[in-house]
Amino acid sequence: MTQLFASSPSAMSNEKRGNFPGLSLPSRKHSNESGHLPTKIKNFFRINSSSSHTSSHSGSPTSNEREREKESLSKNEKSPFRQSRFLPAIGRNRSTTVASEGNPLDDGVSPTATANPYFAHQGQPALRHRNEGSVPSSPPDTPELQVTGVSAVEQATTANKEELARKLRRVASAPNAQGLFASGQGQDRPQTAEMGKEPLVEASGSTLELNNEKELALSVPSIGLGHKLDGDDGSFRRTYSSNSIKVRNVEVGPASFDKIKLIGKGDVGKVYLVREKKSSRLYAMKVLSKKEMIKRNKIKRALAEQEILATSNHPFIVTLFHSFQSEDYLYLCMEYCSGGEFFRTLQTRPGKCISEDAARFYAAEVTAALEYLHLMGFIYRDLKPENILLHQSGHIMLSDFDLSKQSGPGGAPTMIPGRVGGNASAALPTIDTKSCIADFRTNSFVGTEEYIAPEVIKGCGHTSAVDWWTLGILIYEMLYGTTPFKGKNRNATFASILRDDVQFPEHSGAQQTTSLCKSLIRKLLIKDETKRLGARAGASDVKTHAFFRSTQWALIRHMKPPMIPHQGRVGTDTVNFRNVKESASVDIGGNNASKLKGVPMDSGLATPNGELNDPFEEFNSVTLHHQGDH
Numbered sequence: 197m198t199q200l201f202a203s204s205p206s207a208m209s210n211e212k213r214g215n216f217p218g219l220s221l222p223s224r225k226h227s228n229e230s231g232h233l234p235t236k237i238k239n240f241f242r243i244n245s246s247s248s249h250t251s252s253h254s255g256s257p258t259s260n261e262r263e264r265e266k267e268s269l270s271k272n273e274k275s276p277f278r279q280s281r282f283l284p285a286i287g288r289n290r291s292t293t294v295a296s297e298g299n300p301l302d303d304g305v306s307p308t309a310t311a312n313p314y315f316a317h318q319g320q321p322a323l324r325h326r327n328e329g330s331v332p333s334s335p336p337d338t339p340e341l342q343v344t345g346v347s348a349v350e351q352a353t354t355a356n357k358e359e360l361a362r363k364l365r366r367v368a369s370a371p372n373a374q375g376l377f378a379s380g381q382g383q384d385r386p387q388t389a390e391m392g393k394e395p396l397v398e399a400s401g402s403t404l405e406l407n408n409e410k411e412l413a414l415s416v417p418s419i420g421l422g423h424k425l426d427g428d429d430g431s432f433r434r435t436y437s438s439n440s441i442k443v444r445n446v447e448v449g450p451a452s453f454d455k456i457k458l459i460g461k462g463d464v465g466k467v468y469l470v471r472e473k474k475s476s477r478l479y480a481m482k483v484l485s486k487k488e489m490i491k492r493n494k495i496k497r498a499l500a501e502q503e504i505l506a507t508s509n510h511p512f513i514v515t516l517f518h519s520f521q522s523e524d525y526l527y528l529c530m531e532y533c534s535g536g537e538f539f540r541t542l543q544t545r546p547g548k549c550i551s552e553d554a555a556r557f558y559a560a561e562v563t564a565a566l567e568y569l570h571l572m573g574f575i576y577r578d579l580k581p582e583n584i585l586l587h588q589s590g591h592i593m594l595s596d597f598d599l600s601k602q603s604g605p606g607g608a609p610t611m612i613p614g615r616v617g618g619n620a621s622a623a624l625p626t627i628d629t630k631s632c633i634a635d636f637r638t639n640s641f642v643g644t645e646e647y648i649a650p651e652v653i654k655g656c657g658h659t660s661a662v663d664w665w666t667l668g669i670l671i672y673e674m675l676y677g678t679t680p681f682k683g684k685n686r687n688a689t690f691a692s693i694l695r696d697d698v699q700f701p702e703h704s705g706a707q708q709t710t711s712l713c714k715s716l717i718r719k720l721l722i723k724d725e726t727k728r729l730g731a732r733a734g735a736s737d738v739k740t741h742a743f744f745r746s747t748q749w750a751l752i753r754h755m756k757p758p759m760i761p762h763q764g765r766v767g768t769d770t771v772n773f774r775n776v777k778e779s780a781s782v783d784i785g786g787n788n789a790s791k792l793k794g795v796p797m798d799s800g801l802a803t804p805n806g807e808l809n810d811p812f813e814e815f816n817s818v819t820l821h822h823q824g825d826h
């Protein structure tokens with residue numbers, strides 16, 4: 197086997213301008229270079245290992261409809277914490293919104309996309325509430341805003357709404373020329389949970405826990421990616437190198453795995469629990485249809501996702517083991533997070549919320565993951581409970597990076613002197629983790645409706661500060677079971693995000709939270725991104741907020757999580773996942789699986805001369821060996 201530490205995709209170069217002021221489409225430039233881990237990042241972790249990272253192992257929607265669907269789906273169901281033997285049905289209909297402009301093959305965007313939705317709200321074609329959609333059938337041929345489930349549930353004339361809800365799914369959204377929020381057709385996505393299993397066991401207290409060798413090895417995270425400026429043409433290139441990840445030519449193919457069960461469905465792909473034949477190990481395999489990606493202009497996002505997963509090495513970010521392709525599909529073989537989605541966990545809690553202590557724990561893990569991503573030059577941009585998976589240990593793992601954005605070469609992390617006269621932690625010098633990405637602005641309209649930051653709605657460009665905004669929304673949702681700016685429709689939600697101060701529920705049943713907690717949320721939800729917590733020094737600002745005074749950042753991954761997922765009787769029991777039905781099963785080792793490149797002739801990319809452009813040329817087929825793996 198040839199060993200190489202390279203074949204990495206690239207980097208972002210300049211952004212191509214779209215034809216709407218302020219919006220642009222990122223272009224990608226790839227190079228295959230070997231290189232070294234940037235010492236600035238290595239050094240950062242040496243300096244900061246005692247105070248920052250830690251840890252262990254290893255669909256999308258709006259709220260209104262999500263709430264209503266949840267209600268309609270779970271009326272007769274009880275939380276497993278109230279009735280331990282049953283999982284409640286869980287609705288999902290909060291759609292991810294993606295809007296920007298440019299090459300339709302590049303960024304998951306309609307070629308005719310023109311503006312962001314708030315502008316549309318101001319004068320362009322009226323936004324349509326997603327609830328106005330019809331019952332989803334097959335995926336549309338052109339990318340448009342996809343209608344999510346509730347409306348269909350509501351409009352159903354047949355009595356069996358739950359059955360219908362099983363067929364609905366949240367899908368990514370993109371604007372089209374007729375109206376940014378014109379409805380499209382949804383796809384199937386089962387809504388209800390598998391019944392009869394208890395998903396979670398509550399852990400008692402947060403005790404220190406050293407799980408295994410891998411965790412110890414990861415206690416000081418290393419980074420498997422280098423950023424480097426290429427002297428000749430000034431292009432930016434990326435390289436792999438790390439003490440703990442070895443990147444090699446791919447060592448497996450579709451035929452190396454047995455499909456066990458479908459555990460998730462996305463816009464263009466399906467996620468299966470699979471078993472590697474040789475090792476009998478379980479993995480989550482994301483299988484993305486090339487034809488669907490071409491139809492829906494999602495190619496660039498898939499390439500970006502592979503790149504981010506392959507270059508990340510952090511205990512709270514889902515681990516990629518292999519990526520490869522066949523003529524029909526792209527494959528991402530990841531660590532299987534048997535705890536399922538954090539979203540689902542929240543939904544099964546009484547009041548759909550958790551205690552302040554538990555919220556602090558998850559917020560801390562998310563903060564550590566965001567800090568790492570920012571250091572790596574990535575803006576995550578789609579933080580929400582649906583994209584947080586739970587490792588079997590109960591620790592979180594961020595997933596779904598198809599909306600993430602990579603910056604240009606960032607600066608080195610720097611030290612900021614402590615503030616005189618502040619509290620004890622503020623007086624200490626802090627690491628400025630923002631400097632790696634701070635100057636990078638992007639204009640795509642991207643995110644999930646209730647989680648979108650004001651600057652994204654305004655379309656004036658955004659930075660890594662959007663991730664701190666979404667952290668504020670996430671903490672709020674963990675505590676109150678809803679998001680703070682949710683309106684009766686998308687326009688109302690956006691207007692509220694731009695205009696309203698965050699309010700905390702005061703009614704008798706509402707969770708009581710401390711003033712420190714409210715202070716953190718308020719500071720993360722400051723509308724002016726330059727004044728928002730995180731604007732000064734990135735993650736360090738957040739970590740030194742008094743809400744986290746008791747958090748031992750270097751030890752989080754060894755703490756016992758507040759909730760431990762139920763394991764099932766055997767490893768293949770997917771007790772923490774919805775029962776996802778698939779109409780057409782993907783034959784992962786099918787006819788075209790032996791072809792390791794290319795696209796099918798009927799993919800729509802053939803020229804009149806019968807030539808085929810291969811937009812997946814730059815997809816990297818690699819196997820990643822992680823230190824501590826056997």
Ligand SMILES: Nc1ncnc2c1ncn2[C@@H]1O[C@H](COP(=O)(O)OP(=O)(O)OP(=O)(O)O)[C@@H](O)[C@H]1O
Nearest residue numbers: 255256460461462463465467480530531532533596
């Ligand atoms: N590593 C994993 N372990 C366990 N389950 C996973 C894993 N990755 C994904 N899933 C499941 O599959 C679902 C879909 O995955 P994901 O969100 O990455 O797909 P997607 O096609 O990008 O979806 P979307 O259209 O929402 O962006 C997840 O919500 C989760 O339930």
